[in-house]
Amino acid sequence: MLDLRITDVRPFIGAKDFDISRAFYEALxxxxxxxxxxxxxxTNGAHRFYLQRYYQKDWLENTMLHLTVADAAACHAQIAALLADGAYGDARVAPPKQEDYGARVTYVWDPAGVLLHLAEWRD
Structure with a gap:
């Protein structure tokens, strides 16, 4: 087996409108x-991704990022308030949902349709 000694993973995420998507993630x-x-x-702490000026509807609407958060309900409330004025295009948020696999998840769709799973793991 190879030992790649990976120290970082940076996925590439596309954007329908690069400036709106960048502003959206900065607001988050x-x-x-x-x-x-x-x-x-x-960048958020030690976590990074590349946002690229590239849009392919099928690809972006099938892209998902799973992010562990401290409080899924607080994330929902903050993001719902952030999206209330419609400044981020088609971005939307769903109330937290307890998933069978154990996490409480707030689902957030970014302005291009990328699905973020904001998952809170409870003991």
Missing amino acids: GWTTDYLDDQLALM
């Missing part, structure tokens, strides 16, 4: 650590 607490006309490196 991510910072833009690198930016050019095609790519932004989004």
Whole structure:
């Protein structure tokens, strides 16, 4: 077996409207650590992903990120308030749901249709 010694994983996420998607993720607490006309490196603590100026509906609407959070209900309330004015296009949020696999999850769709699973794990 190979020992790749992986120290970081950075998925690539597309955007229907690059500027709106970047603003959306910044509003969720991510910072833009690198930016050019095609790519932004989004960072939250030790976690990163690349937001790219590329849109393919089928791909983005089948992309999901599972993020562990401390409080799924608080995330829902904060994101619902953030989305209330419609500034982030088609972004939306669903109330927390207890999933059979053990997490309480708030589902959030970003402006391009990427599905975020904000999962709270309870003991």
